[in-house]
Amino acid sequence: MGAGEVLEGRLPEGNPARLRGWIHRKFVVGGKIFVRLRDSTGVLQCVIDRSRVGDEVYGAFEEAKRESSIVVEGTVHREPRAPGGWELRVTRGHVVWPSEDFPIRGKEGVEFLLDNRHLWLRSTRMRDILKIKHTVLGALREYYLERGWWEVTPPILTGSAVEGGATLFKVDYFGEPAYLSQSAQLYLEVLIYSLERVWAITPSFRAEKSRTRRHLSEYTHFEVEAAWMNMEDMMRVVEETVEHVVSRVLEDRRRELENLGRDTSALERVKRPFPRLTYTEAVERLRSKGVAMEWGEDFGADEEAALTRDFDRPFFVTLFPKQIKAFYMKEYEQDPRLVKGFDLLAPEGYGEIVGGSEREDSYEKLLARIREEGLDPKDYYWYLDLRRYGSVPHSGYGLGVERLVMWIAGLDHIRDATPFPRFRERLRP
């Protein structure tokens, strides 16, 4: 039995109930104590009347401060004066453990709340976001599970850089340098030779000293890789995945979205097919809007924001210039200046949430690209081997779970999309 169930009216008027939780708020007026009990399901008002519970119980609750853990028993009643229209009239109860003065009341600043993250996670706001993330993760798994893909477990500790670009966290591995993974992709490419279609959910790490509302040093990476799929095939997978996740959240977490003030009509519009434009078209579109940009440059924040304003649902940008993308992306057959990569950008200014590509499956071309990037082929011997022993056309993508949650929940900063955010100067709690 939870507070939320009572508020949903699942118990008839007068029904007995026993609730366990924490004191969210408390008001003492006249001979009554109004305790707002919070548990994982909601916040319910409990009325403690001295004449019903006796002096001892009344005294205990009169003393109890916010966030004390409590057990109360009583009967549920419809009550227009109570928030949510229901309350518990307490007949018995006790304080399990008292709380000291709780430092958070609701007007604190960002730094204070981050220092007290372990306590702030009790807030209804963080609880709602945690539930949405749970549903997002569940929906991602659900989509692939139902279609016969395989979940795998790539390593987090790695012996060499994966993409070569982003900054890696270095750790000591029995006296040898090692790095925290920034992507499981290359390992997933190995595993498709065994399972053909795989996915993994792992933490990824980036040591960049980023200072934006869209970056974390540690984030949850959802990555997919499949043999026999080209770029278009993989884009369809992405499209279906995102549509499925959004509709699942709308179905199961509508109350949480509303609590957070999310405009759900923006999410209702997330239906296939998602618009597609090539990198070259995107550059032209930006120029026609007066944004100065050279063909061959990557999109900056301004460019990306300008693009997302044109769409009311997520959209793809495809076929990028080779020089701005990673070495493993497959060269475009019709124009060797381009690679078969794609990004999925979320609307409403949220920007990139997915990056994917068809992978280079030719041994010679991959080796040449590794050398062009100044990487050492020896570090990639096992990755290159995949192209020597029955190479296969294949594609994959990576999705930032926190970015997806941020957009779906309508958050203004990615730090709230994860319970214990890690970024520059923030390692505790």
Added chain:
RNA sequence: GCCGGGGUAGCUCAGCGGGUAGAGCGCCGGGCUGUUAACCCGGUGGUCGGAGGUUCGAGCCCUCCCCCCGGCGCCA
């Protein structure tokens, strides 16, 4: 790393032509027969981010450093 803003009571902030600090909330005490981030009365509370310097005198001016916030680059 760069650009901009900021660090004053437990929290959110005000203070300024340099004259050694204020409010609200919290907390403590009292009051209130149903409260809704209650209300009323009284009380408590500060090495003004750190170190130097200018000055008769510095929260306020100068120098260096530390920390936080927003943005850029990078990306998921």
